[in-house]
Amino acid sequence: MDLSPILNPLNDAQRAAVTAPLGPVLVLAGAGSGKTRVLTHRIAWLIQAEGVSPHGILAVTFTNKAAGEMRGRVERLLGVPGGGLWIGTFHGIAHRLLRLHWREANLAQGFQILDSEDQQRLIKKVIRAAELDETRWVPREVQWFINANKDEGRRPGQLKDENDPTRRQLIRLYAAYQAACASSGVVDFAELLLRAFELWRDNPALLSHYRRRFQHVLVDEFQDTNAIQYEWIRQLAAPGPEAPPGQHAAAARSAAAAAASFPFVVGDDDQCLAAGTLVTLADGSKRPIEAVSPGDLVMSSYGSGALRPAKVTERLARERSGRMLTLYMRSGRSICSTPEHTHFAGYLLGETPQTYFLYLMHKESVGWRLGTSQVYTNGQEKPMLGFKQRSAQEHADGTWIIRTHSTENDARLDEMLTSLRYGLPPLPFSPRKGKAVNGLVHDAKYI
Structure with a gap:
């Protein structure tokens, strides 16, 4: 073999x-x-x-x-x-498991899944049914409470009110929300797991x-x-x-x-943040990361742009003498981390100043290549990230931004020098279709 x-x-x-x-x-x-x-x-x-x-x-x-x-x-x-x-x-x-075993899971055979917005709408109905003030009991905050407890594996009956009237009411809303889900034959994403x-x-x-x-x-x-x-x-x-x-x-x-x-x-056991990094807690306050303790609720990303509280289960700290990476924002804020830590960033397409990327692309059946693209389109139906569109066109397995430049000429020069230095071809895996030669991606006109 x-x-x-x-x-x-x-x-x-x-x-x-x-x-x-x-x-x-x-x-x-x-x-x-x-x-x-x-x-x-x-x-x-x-x-x-x-x-x-x-x-x-x-x-x-x-x-x-x-x-x-x-x-x-x-x-x-x-x-x-x-x-x-x-x-x-x-x-x-x-x-998939719940569809196969809906009966054992005590679900309706044709149960439906609530997305985040649908879940908020149902929570609003529950709040109104309880005759509570929505300005006091904000649906999004109730949603955070429910999902955070589900992520920890806790049902309403397992929660203690700790003699806190606010927490007591949140537990009641959680229970009422679950009853509403059961009667409607729906589950939210946190409920799936x-x-x-x-x-x-x-x-x-x-x-x-x-x-x-x-x-x-x-x-x-x-x-x-x-x-x-x-x-x-x-x-x-x-x-x-x-x-x-x-x-x-x-x-x-x-x-x-x-x-x-x-x-x-x-x-990856080395995605760490430096002491002094401010962490946003569920109540909106900020605290240095070294002051965050197990049991605290911190705002965490759950994908699709959603942020909600997550409970800290453990805190690890260690001394480090190696290189650190500091990102500086125009607002004056900065964040320092180990180089291995992933920081997510986005572009306001059509608003962010136009920039030119030198990128590295990989396709398993072909190999590696270099390319350049603008940050976003101007002539499409809607703006798109240049390297993202090119990656989709060529069915690439991965694309990495190497450097950014303020002009196309600088990006092209960088592409040529990097190609010569590392022996990486700048030719596309597949030519770009269409007649445009000065649009989003420029590689095809060199074929």
């Missing part, structure tokens, strides 16, 4: 992780080191080298895009469609079935899991049973292997 397509693209450290013996594996690596590549190649390795059935593999990541790319990479490595593989987001896989966790917790035979099926559980960006996601994975990836007294050793190992799961998780 030719394993070179799986192993040849990897460096030594990646190859060691991909070919690690069966058993629990934790892979720690920094940003941009190829963690997701390791995970996808591990899946291909399990199938090709270890003889694992695709039906016995469950891979979890955080975004639909990442899940789609992961599946595509695995299929390209195997050369066949990845039928039987369960690859998806936490919410997507939880949704909590209900999937409860599905396995309350149905041991069902959990045992999935433990036997998914003996290989792979998780991307493990450092970003919240409490309920971690507990859900922990349920599935439990160790095998102890051998009964007197059982033959080989038979005992076989019985244990038949029920044991082999978790393979990749994560």
